[in-house]
Amino acid sequence: MGPARWLRALGSWGAALGFLLALLPALALAPATGAAAADNPGATLSRQQAGKGGDITVKGTGWRPDALLMMLICGQATPARGVIGGTNACANADGRAVTTDSRGGFSKKLPVAEPPRPCPCVVHIATVTGEQAAADVVFEVAGHPVAALPKPPPGGRLAVLTGARLEGSSGVLTWFGAPPARTIVFTVGNLGSTPVKDPLFSLGTSHGVFAPQWEDRQWHGTVAPGKKARIRLDAELSAGAHGDYQVAVKYAGKVLVEQPWGVGRPWGVTFFWLLLCVVVPAAVFRIGMAVVDKAGPRAARAAGRSWRRRNARPGPAPRMPAFRRPGRADAPPQPSTATALPWFTPDTAPSENHPVEKHPTTKGNS
Template structure:
């Protein structure tokens, strides 16, 4: 059989095209399971029962969550997977909620008691992370015997959606270091996906700390977002005085959480320094005041210098009194007239016999001297 070259080339070209097509399709076939696995990695959960009454329990199993993550399980009313929990955690049976930690593969299994939420059904089992990166999912569940009501209608107007990641702007000042309330501004961009403009939308701003539910406050943004347009939203958030630790700031619109942003607040070390300083200054001041009071009320004789106190103490003590003898300069006796010089004679008294020397005014008969001869007195003998 003879094969023409042109025909052979056409056949080879057909087989080459088929081979090239298979080679191009091979990566897609290889990556398909990986894509399915990635899709399966999205956080999800299943329920052991789709309906149960109050007092029973169901088993919630999850997969695709972050490993070693703390999750919160709640039964909530007025909620659907499409619209989420419209009333927030206020529409959930919080007292009957349960917490569970995922394993190293991101899976979990936990029994959840069935309770009636404060809002009517439709109801869901709401699973959400407590800390770290936020993730949540809702599984339809019916509480037997619980009333059912229609969901509230969304607000008239357009439909806002977040177009950019939220961020916190601002910084703490010196007063925050001493316990002043820290504040930030959360900034994000929204777009109007509806057909009518949105004028002065009302947002709900909530801050939460740890495992506590956020406290929501209404914040109205003044402006109009036209259909197909976008706008930047800026809302001010402020914490209480002395707040510190890890916080979460969330913004909700029409019952749906739009953005969530973590906020780490440093400890106000100025307050700690103030209390330490107060613990040192107050005792020192009390000690000084106490010493001043003691010095004021103690006896007057106890105050003064040590020398003065010693002299007063000696003056009060009884004891013998010693009198020092008086010193008298000795007098020089007059010398009698004569031819030559005569040695001067002085009366020297012992130091222990004061005031006993004979004087010229009252001569002594018992102790005559040459300067003061004794006067002769007539006697009865030999006198005629």
């Protein structure tokens, strides 16, 4: 290759390298921009007020790309305090699911329905899977009752200081369908000015896209102002549960922590059913054979018993009689098969006791 070709090749490689170097800053900034946008999810409504039976258009920005969201109209809620009653205060039957695009945005129509709790109301948007994110937009349902919000509980304000984790493991009984159990552990701090005594938490477990089932769990202890405490709450699923679950802890109407929980399939139950499918037919076959043996004729049963005795206690082999050739001295006499000659009757046939008389022949006169 001549010098000119070397120079042209170096120029081509240099141009490609320069293009990649120019593209690297854009590639580096793209994830950071998406992450920053996902930290501030928001939504806007086409109308701030509508009656039951109508619909509004919800547009969202700043969400995680390709995320599955759920939109609900909830009562007894404000953007500052969130949905106080949880999903029980929302019109769950008329909710809508939407998936964000590659930029974290979406646009979806939502039918207007009256929530089970009185207003003030909001349109509550929250992620269904993955990292938790939510946003509340003020909305007024025309003709729906309005009531004052319940007063916040007196005392301090708890906040999570460290991430949650699940402790515990599954035993042999869980492999055979026993309820899986874990302990969720996290650390909270009192950011208020008064102590928090025996706080009441809500523990919820959810499977897939279903809403969590909340249960009240009280932690016994006191968290002084400016202090922290380690919280341990026991979580248990139903018997035979398996798949991807999520454990969440809520305090004062606000979700504090969420932790995924993968539960293996109870293969012991499957093995038990397979074994049962083999044992039961074998037992039925044995019972049927016993019934046939009892209901058969006596001779067949006697022959079967003697055959089993012979097989159970083998005796000396039977001796075959010796083969005797005919004509030997010790052979029994054979009956005579001789028949009378045709020119003798049975009563005139010659015998040893009556010999045939011989008469002289006569010749003519000499």
